[in-house]
Amino acid sequence: MTFDRSIKIAPSILAADFANFGAECEAIEAQGADWVHVDVMDGHFVPNITFGPAMCAAIRPHIKGVMDVHLMISPVDPYIDAFAKAGADVITAHVEAGPHIHRTLQAIRGAGVKAGVALNPGTPASAVADILDMTDLICVMTVNPGFGGQKFIDMTAKIRTLREMIGDRPIHIEIDGGVDPKTAPLVAQAGADVLVAGSAAFKGGSVSNPAPYGENIRAIRAAAEGTYA
Numbered sequence: 001m002t003f004d005r006s007i008k009i010a011p012s013i014l015a016a017d018f019a020n021f022g023a024e025c026e027a028i029e030a031q032g033a034d035w036v037h038v039d040v041m042d043g044h045f046v047p048n049i050t051f052g053p054a055m056c057a058a059i060r061p062h063i064k065g066v067m068d069v070h071l072m073i074s075p076v077d078p079y080i081d082a083f084a085k086a087g088a089d090v091i092t093a094h095v096e097a098g099p100h101i102h103r104t105l106q107a108i109r110g111a112g113v114k115a116g117v118a119l120n121p122g123t124p125a126s127a128v129a130d131i132l133d134m135t136d137l138i139c140v141m142t143v144n145p146g147f148g149g150q151k152f153i154d155m156t157a158k159i160r161t162l163r164e165m166i167g168d169r170p171i172h173i174e175i176d177g178g179v180d181p182k183t184a185p186l187v188a189q190a191g192a193d194v195l196v197a198g199s200a201a202f203k204g205g206s207v208s209n210p211a212p213y214g215e216n217i218r219a220i221r222a223a224a225e226g227t228y229a
């Protein structure tokens with residue numbers, strides 16, 4: 001996985017057909033997704049339960065590109081090896097999920113995986129100031145985590161602060177929650193390069209009618225790149 005700052009669209013399979021994940025991953029990639037985002041929720045750190053490492057391992061053969069695993073779980077450390085073995089390219093843990101984010105990031109990189117750290121809307125940019133050199137991605141939550149389809153919370157000031165703090169380090173800024181063609185330009189202009197989109201990416205389409213996925217992804221990308229009419 002090489003680093004670049006171009007806009008990457010990462011559809012969240014939280015909005016896909018839960019009975020058909022393998023085919024959904026293939027369809028969304030064929031329609032232009034750059035990364036596939038997998039939202040792991042435990043019913044403890046967030047009030048919803050989704051899937052675990054076995055599901056990630058099952059969909060891995062259906063994803064050609066980056067499998068981006070967002071852990072909304074606490075504790076995190078006992079599960080890192082399982083998600084790494086499942087084939088994650090990026091594993092992101094929340095800074096709020098425990099007292100030892102430094103140890104968690106070390107463990108993720110130690111497993112040979114890119115290490116991401118996520119910030120809830122109520123957590124300031126300063127929470128990652130001392131861990132930048134061990135971080136490959138900062139996920140700025142623009143909803144309170146737990147569910148898809150929520151209203152976008154404006155975190156553009158935080159994104160700008162993070163971009164300044166990062167300087168020339170090779171760290172992605174990922175935005176997660178309520179990203180659509182209206183909100184994508186705000187976060188891209190502020191300095192984000194990875195845009196997670198669930199509802200806005202999958203809306204109107206299906207495995208048997210995937211063309212809307214492509215239209216949705218092209219609209220979000222064009223908006224982020226400043227060409228959306």
Ligand SMILES: O=C(CO)[C@H](O)[C@H](O)COP(=O)(O)O
Nearest residue numbers: 145146148149177178198199
């Ligand atoms: O992490 C998440 C929720 O915790 C989802 O990835 C996020 O909400 C994306 O869904 P949508 O684009 O529908 O808001």
